[in-house]
Amino acid sequence: MTEMLSDFIRALRAADVRVSPSEAIDAGAALERIGYEDRQILKFGLSQALAKTIDEKQAFNETFEKFFEFRSFSGRAGNAVSQDEDAPSQQNSVRQSEQGGQGAQAGGGSSGQGQGESAQRQSPGDASAADLIDVLERGDRAELQRRLAEAARKTGVTDIRFFTQRGLYALKIQREMGAEKLDDMIAEARESNDPRQQAEGDRLRQVREEFRAEVRDFVERRLALFAANSGRRLREEILESVRLSNVERTDMKLMRDLVAKMAKRLVSLHSRRRKTARRGQLDIRKTIRINIEYDGLLFHTIWKKRKIDRPKVLAICDVSGSVAQVSRFLLMFLHSLHEVIPHVRSFAFSGQLGEVTDLFEREDVERAIAETLDRFGGSTDYGEAFETFESLALDQVDRRTTVLVLGDARNNNAEPRADILRKIHDRARRVIFLNPESRVSWNTGDSVMRVYEPCVDRAIVCASLKDLERVVSDLLRTAA
Amino acid sequence: MNEHSRNEARTSVAAIADIQARLEQQDYICNSSIATSLFLAQQLDKPLLIEGPPGVGKTELAKAAAAMTGKPLIRLQCYEGLDETKALYEWKYGKQLLYTQVLKEKLGDLLQGAVGLKDSIARLHEFDDTFFSEEFLEPRPLLKALWEPGGAVLLIDEIDKADDEFEAFLLELLSDYQISVPELGTIKAKSTPLVFLTSNNKRELGDALKRRCLHLHIPFPDAALEQSIVRRRVPEAEARLNAQLVGFVQALRKLDLRKVPAISETLDWARTLVLMHARELDADLVRATLNVLLKYQDDIESVESEIPALVVGAKKEPEWRSLK
Numbered sequence: 001m002t003e004m005l006s007d008f009i010r011a012l013r014a015a016d017v018r019v020s021p022s023e024a025i026d027a028g029a030a031l032e033r034i035g036y037e038d039r040q041i042l043k044f045g046l047s048q049a050l051a052k053t054i055d056e057k058q059a060f061n062e063t064f065e066k067f068f069e070f071r072s073f074s075g076r077a078g079n080a081v082s083q084d085e086d087a088p089s090q091q092n093s094v095r096q097s098e099q100g101g102q103g104a105q106a107g108g109g110s111s112g113q114g115q116g117e118s119a120q121r122q123s124p125g126d127a128s129a130a131d132l133i134d135v136l137e138r139g140d141r142a143e144l145q146r147r148l149a150e151a152a153r154k155t156g157v158t159d160i161r162f163f164t165q166r167g168l169y170a171l172k173i174q175r176e177m178g179a180e181k182l183d184d185m186i187a188e189a190r191e192s193n194d195p196r197q198q199a200e201g202d203r204l205r206q207v208r209e210e211f212r213a214e215v216r217d218f219v220e221r222r223l224a225l226f227a228a229n230s231g232r233r234l235r236e237e238i239l240e241s242v243r244l245s246n247v248e249r250t251d252m253k254l255m256r257d258l259v260a261k262m263a264k265r266l267v268s269l270h271s272r273r274r275k276t277a278r279r280g281q282l283d284i285r286k287t288i289r290i291n292i293e294y295d296g297l298l299f300h301t302i303w304k305k306r307k308i309d310r311p312k313v314l315a316i317c318d319v320s321g322s323v324a325q326v327s328r329f330l331l332m333f334l335h336s337l338h339e340v341i342p343h344v345r346s347f348a349f350s351g352q353l354g355e356v357t358d359l360f361e362r363e364d365v366e367r368a369i370a371e372t373l374d375r376f377g378g379s380t381d382y383g384e385a386f387e388t389f390e391s392l393a394l395d396q397v398d399r400r401t402t403v404l405v406l407g408d409a410r411n412n413n414a415e416p417r418a419d420i421l422r423k424i425h426d427r428a429r430r431v432i433f434l435n436p437e438s439r440v441s442w443n444t445g446d447s448v449m450r451v452y453e454p455c456v457d458r459a460i461v462c463a464s465l466k467d468l469e470r471v472v473s474d475l476l477r478t479a480a
Numbered sequence: 481m482n483e484h485s486r487n488e489a490r491t492s493v494a495a496i497a498d499i500q501a502r503l504e505q506q507d508y509i510c511n512s513s514i515a516t517s518l519f520l521a522q523q524l525d526k527p528l529l530i531e532g533p534p535g536v537g538k539t540e541l542a543k544a545a546a547a548m549t550g551k552p553l554i555r556l557q558c559y560e561g562l563d564e565t566k567a568l569y570e571w572k573y574g575k576q577l578l579y580t581q582v583l584k585e586k587l588g589d590l591l592q593g594a595v596g597l598k599d600s601i602a603r604l605h606e607f608d609d610t611f612f613s614e615e616f617l618e619p620r621p622l623l624k625a626l627w628e629p630g631g632a633v634l635l636i637d638e639i640d641k642a643d644d645e646f647e648a649f650l651l652e653l654l655s656d657y658q659i660s661v662p663e664l665g666t667i668k669a670k671s672t673p674l675v676f677l678t679s680n681n682k683r684e685l686g687d688a689l690k691r692r693c694l695h696l697h698i699p700f701p702d703a704a705l706e707q708s709i710v711r712r713r714v715p716e717a718e719a720r721l722n723a724q725l726v727g728f729v730q731a732l733r734k735l736d737l738r739k740v741p742a743i744s745e746t747l748d749w750a751r752t753l754v755l756m757h758a759r760e761l762d763a764d765l766v767r768a769t770l771n772v773l774l775k776y777q778d779d780i781e782s783v784e785s786e787i788p789a790l791v792v793g794a795k796k797e798p799e800w801r802s803l804k
Contacts, residue, residue, distance in 0.1 A: 018687075020687075034493075040512060052693075053690075
């Protein structure tokens with residue numbers, strides 16, 4: 001039963017529920033206390049021990065339904081009753097099949113016996129061949145499932161990852177459960193001339209077909225449980241490092257989820273609000289106030305502390321052509337980090353510059369981007385954009401502000417106005433220039449990176465989601 | 481599964497049903513999810529972390545559990561800046577001061593006959609520890625809960641409002657039911673307390689804390705459960721009114737509001753309607769009493785136009801749906 005639990009936990013992990021070993025132990029202890037009597041209570045109990053956020057609870061519920069659907073709960077009870085009803089006739093058929101099995105072996109001649117023995121030594125599954133037929137014919141689904149689970153464990157089905165592996169694992173399980181022996185018996189029965197034996201062979205063949213279908217079904221369910229997410233994960237891994245401008249339209253939804261996930265990770269990483277003591281500075285006011293109750297004797301000393309503020313971020317994004325894609329994700333990222341960066345103001349430009357903060361906070365990202373392009377499209381002019389920014393928001397830039405500039409610095413040979421960037425740099429905590437082009441193509445053609453680079457604290461290549469995450473994480477870490 | 485564990489399992493199902501019934505005696509109506517969590521928390525000696533939207537009865541659950549077990553409820557309300565001197569213990573400085581004064585007068589007698597400084601200090605050493613003994617310790621909620629001889633129900637309310645440091649500080653208490661006082665050493669619980677933590681998800685709690693707790697999420701109740709809560713808490717409300725008002729609130733929760741009404745607001749509203757001798761909902765009545773349910777002017781304004789439709793919908797709600 002604990003093996004069952006560990007399988008279940010593995011399925012949970014595949015469904016993105018994080019389960020630590022200590023939680024697994026708790027679940028085991030909980031299972032001991034509540035047992036399998038009541039499915040609903042089992043579900044509640046395990047959920048309370050294993051799934052600790054609302055998202056996880058949801059994933060847990062789905063996995064629980066899938067995992068325990070075929071186990072002997074309510075659904076199987078009806079089956080057991082019907083089984084009892086026609087028990088006598090089944091008894092008969094069991095006896096028949098045993099006789100048939102023996103007959104088939106006898107028909108195979110004396111060498112058949114020896115073969116059977118040697119085969120038995122080779123694989124443990126053979127011993128259960130007759131047993132297997134017995135179970136199949138009785139239609140005892142609970143027992144069949146138990147055996148399937150056991151065979152699955154021996155063949156390591158929990159390692160299944162891709163749907164192309166279905167056939168392989170189905171075959172492995174069938175072999176483990178003694179299907180080969182069954183096949184032999186069918187073949188022998190068909191070869192014999194005795195019509196009774198041939199009929200027996202046909203019957204066995206039918207059983208065999210049912211069994212095959214059962215195993216295939218089982219493996220498919222396992223695949224759904226243990227590998228449902230691995231394909232998605234693989235795709236996510238690829239998408240994380242692919243150049244943003246090459247992302248297909250069909251992957252957009254996945255990308256959005258990915259950004260949300262990354263943002264969440266960053267939020268939980270950086271949501272701690274830190275305080276640092278200013279070394280050795282006594283907070284006299286607080287100290288006196290707290291020590292009044294001790295007759296003014298200074299028992300308690302309170303030291304001055306400084307709360308570390310969250311960063312104020314101003315983002316200036318080029319939304320023209322190929323850069324738009326990267327801008328889109330940067331803005332998406334920044335605005336989904338509202339919890340840890342409460343003060344984001346974003347500006348977009350192509351021909352002109354304008355503030356898009358409200359747009360991104362209110363609208364769906366896709367629509368916001370479309371509207372931004374609509375409003376500020378045109379041939380790129382960094383100089384004019386900086387000029388507008390200067391009049392619009394330069395007074396907002398202070399010691400605590402980080403300014404992100406995102407663009408390819410391709411200025412269509414217009415005036416770059418690096419002097420304004422310098423001015424921003426002097427006021428701001430730091431200025432980071434993000435360029436989606438690879439470093440080699442900087443300064444080629446109409447790129448004016450060389451003019452901007454000295455005016456900023458850092459200039460980074462930023463082309464994929466991974467790059468973006470690094471930039472934003474950096475932003476949060478050094479937000480002191 | 482062997483016979484023994486099967487028996488145990490059967491009794492556990494009974495025990496959970498029993499908990500549910502006993503909570504009901506305390507006027508706390510719940511489903512088996514909540515009862516299971518309480519059962520497991522008692523059986524596994526694990527703290528129970530309760531999350532859910534405000535006003536679904538997270539704090540009430542702890543109170544009901546205390547009343548059910550007959551143990552004293554010790555409550556610690558968390559807020560930003562809560563530290564161990566307010567949560568765990570404090571030295572009784574006044575008393576220490578007083579005793580120092582007394583000692584000063586006795587100092588002469590005490591040091592009489594002492595030869596040299598070394599001897600005097602040695603004699604004084606016998607006393608300094610007394611100032612940091614349990615005599616001078618002022619227990620705060622956490623320590624009180626550990627000292628309670630018959631065990632206690634400890635409610636750490638709104639843990640998400642406390643700082644991260646405090647959360648980390650709680651870990652020792654939650655996993656081992658002990659705390660360390662530097663001057664005294666480790667203090668272990670006399671009897672394991674039943675610990676409840678509640679959180680409104682104002683901020684994400686740390687993984688370490690979550691790992692040590694069982695996690696119960698209480699969502700808004702469904703109509704049947706809410707009807708039986710109203711029936712229990714406001715018995716004066718007639719069946720028809722009960723069904724209608726619950727139906728109305730359930731419909732409100734589906735709307736896009738700044739703050740959706742919780743159970744406590746449903747109950748307040750039910751009492752209001754009873755006071756107004758209402759036997760049935762109608763649009764004017766709802767309009768007049770909407771401010772009991774909704775606490776923001778924006779919400780009230782946005783709902784106002786939809787009241788007639790909502791009332792009609794609520795009137796279709798079937799009456800007296802039983803819990804099971």
